[in-house]
Amino acid sequence: MDKNIKILVVDDFSTMRRIIKNLLRDLGFNNTAEADDGLTALPMLQAGGFDLLITDWNMPGMQGIDLLKKVRADAKLSQMPVLMVTAEQKKEQIIEAAQAGVNGYIVKPFTAQTLKEKLDKIFERMQASS
């Protein structure tokens, strides 16, 4: 697994961004950037260079589910793996995210182990398809 991949972490709470970045660093991923909602994240993604998107759902501006849909609709970004890390736990929402093409769904509060498992799964699929 390439530890130098560039990861964008999107959450409106800086604390959660810090926690996710620290967990990623612990797993060996040091190449990360942050955005505080979909509206700021989308142009960053479109500017290019990112290999993975980790996003919250409930954010002001643009919500995570809408960011996911925009990413899937963008020809350049459509193949990017997206991991959702959110407190949203309605079945309808999880199904919606799955239908929108999410690659992993983690409910908060979560553990470092869960994050690692879901990332491993995403990377396995990336390697299998490439």
Add this chain to the structure above:
Amino acid sequence: MAKDKNAVLNEEFVQRVRELSQHVEGGNTEEADRILDQIAKLRESSLFQELGKLTREFHEALNSFRLDARLASFAEKEFPDARERLRHVVNMTAKSADRSLTAAEESMPICDGIESEAAELKQLWGRFARREMSAGEFRQLSGRLGNFFDSLAGDATTLRGNLNEVMMAQDFQDLTGQIIERVITLVDDMEGNLVDLIRISGQNLRQSGEAPSHEELLKGAGPVVPGVDDAAANIVSGQDEVDDLLSSLGF
């Protein structure tokens, strides 16, 4: 009902007046006086009834007026006040999380340093134990061990300080707890007043039970609160259920 009562009263009046005229005509003044007294009492009792009704209405009007004043104070003062208090809670918890995170972030490289130096020293110590080390190399190892012990003591002090910082950063809980309790009291108060208002304005509480629309369901709502949101079912209780649901969808 009131009409019936008035009819009965009127009948009584007519009866009494008839008796009165009979007694006056008959020169029975004593009896006439007694009947006059009765008539006066009858008048008084109906007057008191009306007065009682008026008083009650007045009382209700006054009560609802007091309620209005209470509601106005909610809108003008207590709600903005509660908003500021809750904002303060958000700030305090954010500050505490930042303090804890900073302490943890400072500690991790120290642990990394101890871990890697200990691993290297262990390997060198193994070479020494197997007598694979020259005297010069051992002198070097000995110096390095001395430095490691020195740094361990310093690192332990720093780590304890950082752990202490994490602990002290939890002091918000007591304060935010008190503030939130106060806001809960305000919400309780407001609820009581609104229920009274609805009662006075004579409308029944609308039955809640309409299913939320698909769009409402998809709107991010933040964490599920036990005993509130989970009553609506259709909520997963944790990561395992999320994984089950996704795997049932072919993930």
